Amino acid sequence: MIDLTLLRENPDVVKASQRARGADESLVDQAVAADEARRSSLQQFEVLRAEQNAFGKLVAAAPKDEKAALVAQAQDLAAKVKAADAAAAESQLVLDTVMWKIENVVLDGVPVGGEDDFVVLREVGEKRAFDFEIRDHVAIGESLDIIDIERGAKISGSRFYFLKGWGARLELALMSLALDQAAAAGFTALITPTLVRPEVMAGTGFLGEHADEIYYLPADDLYLTGTSEVALAGYHSNEIVDLSEGPARYAGWSTCYRREAGSHGKDTRGILRVHQFNKLEMFSYIEPEQAEAEHAKLLAWQEEMLQKCELPYRVIDTAAGDLGSSAARKFDAEAWVPSQASYRELTSTSNCTTYQARRLNVRYRREDGKTANVATLNGTLATTRWLVAILENHQQIDGSVLIPKALRPYLGGQERIEPKPSKTPKAGA
């Protein structure tokens, strides 16, 4: 939710932001009108209520024989108060509904336009020149017997998979490397619930247009989270967070579930786009003034991880139209995927400024003792998808895959994954 004061004082700024996103600009005028209506009806209610409160004291103090007459009078007033209360509540609801729809105000410098209008900030690392026929991660995963997609489909359907042997260990190694890096940077590790209540899912802004992306368990009225961001953002909801010692930073690990409802036929091969994967997510609660600096730090930590995995990548500044509704700015890091001869998103970091915190009612105490909404930021530090880039970029002519040095300590010193004849027959073979 955006700041109501900003809406009142600078509606044009909000309008310009909506325009840049390709979102509905008229919502701004609707909100301004709803705010005025709300304040006026609230005033009416409060005046009547004050009258009723004063009258109540009169009734309480009155001698017994006068009470009946006074109560009779008060009944009329009570009816008016009830009506005014209902009207005020209604106007509040109208305002909330509109405010809930207005997206975060984009920051200066965010590229205008849609999905394809991103700006490339930099390209880092050498793309390898392969002097042999490269294979994609599916072929590599099969020959090394570390990814079993057929059996994944057999037991759970398409977009499910098994990680096996060194594949399973590689993912755990990746997560551990990321967690260690995050911990060293001052993040508190957090293993989060992946089933959350409707109000948490709504509060983090995931139940809007993309509601069909989310798994829902009707028997329990719970949602499966597509990212630990949901739990991490909800962690401090309705709290006043202590930021006097610096920002609160959490590294959340969880399995993530996505229905991929809108992406039929897209990335159907392999484990690039799946219903279930693991992710280590960084999340910061910080004073709003420091949000942009924190955003740069999150991005730097992501790049550090990519470099540890020895992956060539580029960083893009996402255009306004491609931002999530909570994000004021978003940077993606995309790794080079040789089999596709293109860059694919491995990380994403969003500065949500105070938007998410306002919805979830997360505040901190400023130096002057007043409370204010914090800023929240999030960013990926590792996901299962990284295996795609690692396997493909580090494949060798002999069919093996060289393990990035930073990961080796987490794999018992193992330097490469060698193809070996599988003892388990292929499914259906």
Add this chain to the structure above:
RNA sequence: GGAAGCGUGCCGGAGCGGCCGAACGGAACAGUCUUGAAAACUGUCGUAGUUAAUAGCUACCGUGGGUUCAAAUCCCACCGCUUCCUCCA
């Protein structure tokens, strides 16, 4: 799954339907005293909305409804917690 109990401010903990935004204790903050500190004493000490206002008014005692002229206090539902039994990784 069965049974009982409980949800009040930063914490603990009172609260006959009107005098309760809420006793009392602790913590915290400011001051007095002190060379300084502790102790003692004095004071301050919830959040938000509205408003030009740190004036006033309004709302908030788990959440949402209801009863009443009036609800922290009565009724209902939900959520959560605790204990016991049952079950279980």
